[in-house]
Amino acid sequence: MQKLWYGGNFKVGVLGGGQLGRMLIQEAVNYNVQIHCLDPDAKAPCSEIAHSFKVGALTDFETVYQFGQDKDVITVEIENVNVDALEKLEIEGKKVFPQPSVLRIVQDKGLQKQFYLENEIPTADFRLIDSIHEMERNSDFFPFFQKLRKGGYDGKGVAAIKSEKDIKNAFHEPSVLEKLVDFQKEISVIISRNEAGEVSIFPVVECVFSEELNLVELLFSPANISLEIEKNAKEIATKIIQKLNMVGLLAIELFLTKSGDLLVNEIAPRPHNSGHHTIECNHTSQYEQHLRSILNLPLGSTKAIQKGVMINLLGEPNYIGEARYEGIEEIMKFPGVKVHLYGKSITKPHRKMGHITVVSEDLQVALTLAEQVKQMIQVKA
């Protein structure tokens, strides 16, 4: 007899136990699905709330392979995991979503770029290099970003190379050189697909980037873009998830250039920072949708019920230690302000400690309130 997903004994294994897994668990409770996590950090956000929590290296073959043995579905909340182990599990008949083939492409920015090229998906011009010694012969390509093919994360592993004199800051490892894009804004599209091939897309999100922190400062939905650009973005997203033949949730970050073109920047095959607001703003949240996708359930409606702004709650610079959320009780007084803490006891500079969603029927009202809230709350030690 087939195991029923709601039977209480259905086991989803999640590689990673961070905040994305934590919010997935909150939704999984409604489905009566067990969430088991693997993470190297014994104090990761899921550690206290997962059905079981195993401490171990996500990049270790044996650890990942053994973790997957008794799970009914295996998924990820971070890309940097051992794909060989997942592939072996898949060959042995386990359901692994996103599929290992997708993770291989996503883990390597070079393969990502080649995938876009082969499938005629618009992306910034690029070149691949194996070492820093190839840098000089690419001086005709200035200005560009050098991005490590593997292991970059949250702005790490990226160097801006505008001219010869920046080469001293360059990385030595295999990299993508990506032509600097003169963009007007960055947007994000979250799409999902189940095994039956059903596809569903959330309303487009606009990201406001802090150049200083090299992190998303706030994002809002719906994005302030034309219907044509929205349609174009959704077509690109659909093409990507279908060409990848992927099952699960996929976040696609795109640049909207000053000339009105869309270029794919990065993809992440999992719930994403740019989808947190869907918890409050949409019929179905990105976390519930990811669950539906990997359990091969009908996808939920992504219709927005209200407009939303999301602010990452980051550790202030110069503070390391037990987190104190200055101003938190003040901002909780505002209608439409929802606080999500990730359960990280120690704050560090720019560490993602939580997020705040600000909702309203009127996007401008939400944006104004979000700016005010952002000034009022600080994570210190």
Place this chain on the structure above:
Amino acid sequence: MQKLWYGGNFKVGVLGGGQLGRMLIQEAVNYNVQIHCLDPDAKAPCSEIAHSFKVGALTDFETVYQFGQDKDVITVEIENVNVDALEKLEIEGKKVFPQPSVLRIVQDKGLQKQFYLENEIPTADFRLIDSIHEMERNSDFFPFFQKLRKGGYDGKGVAAIKSEKDIKNAFHEPSVLEKLVDFQKEISVIISRNEAGEVSIFPVVECVFSEELNLVELLFSPANISLEIEKNAKEIATKIIQKLNMVGLLAIELFLTKSGDLLVNEIAPRPHNSGHHTIECNHTSQYEQHLRSILNLPLGSTKAIQKGVMINLLGEPNYIGEARYEGIEEIMKFPGVKVHLYGKSITKPHRKMGHITVVSEDLQVALTLAEQVKQMIQVKA
């Protein structure tokens, strides 16, 4: 140094580990507050997801007293608990919300009635009796309901005594005889109060009762009542929570009589079946509001962002065993239909296995869809 509520080590003890506790835990994750449960059933809905789960009798002095020792705040998700133990904990300096004094009144329908009388809170006429022998001398009071002063729950402990010939069905124990109310509808008001004395009220809910099952069949919000009645209901609710001097969430069920009067039926000092829809429909859910109340945080906005209908997902009659949710994947396709399963593996006739919230901007649309959904889903074994 005062322990911070968000510090990760703040312990809320909950007497009861059912679905109300389960939904409280889902919200508590955002606050990074630990929820510890005590329940006699090792397989209760909170058993797998609480920070810790202790099996024990809620009515046993020593069990409750010991459970409370290391908690920072103690609350309930069911009324039938040992109040003496809670009172001792309160005297010893523990925060217990709702307060034991409130629980004493709520546990005894006779004391509840006297409380209403003393405080000029409208309620159906009543008499108190100590045993069945006093029944006959109250024949001038027919027709009435006999309600056990203690231990009644979900329609149990209630007998309709319309004439002498019904006395054979009467209970022997101390009871309230409550004059039959000729009501047009039943409504529910959920109110909350924190230690600072701040009070907040949710929009009024209308309950549609199934006489056959003696259970709420569906409820919707906002209630279809006049502004005057809404104002009146909220004034009654405010008076009750203030006269009780209560901290926490309080649900108040009222009859709206055919002549347009409001009469308090029952109160429950905890999250309530009639507030499930607030998860999707309001800025702040009843669960988050209860947490805010007992943690003495500013209360959240109760503004409705959409209209909602809630259907209890009850075990079909004649089925006992491993639950199967027939039609569940079909109803999940509808926009605005949200499923909450409570993690009970065994279904029994009329057992509350979960609930479904149906939301829309238009209440009539939600009601029509809810009726359709109700026909499509059945809990069998």
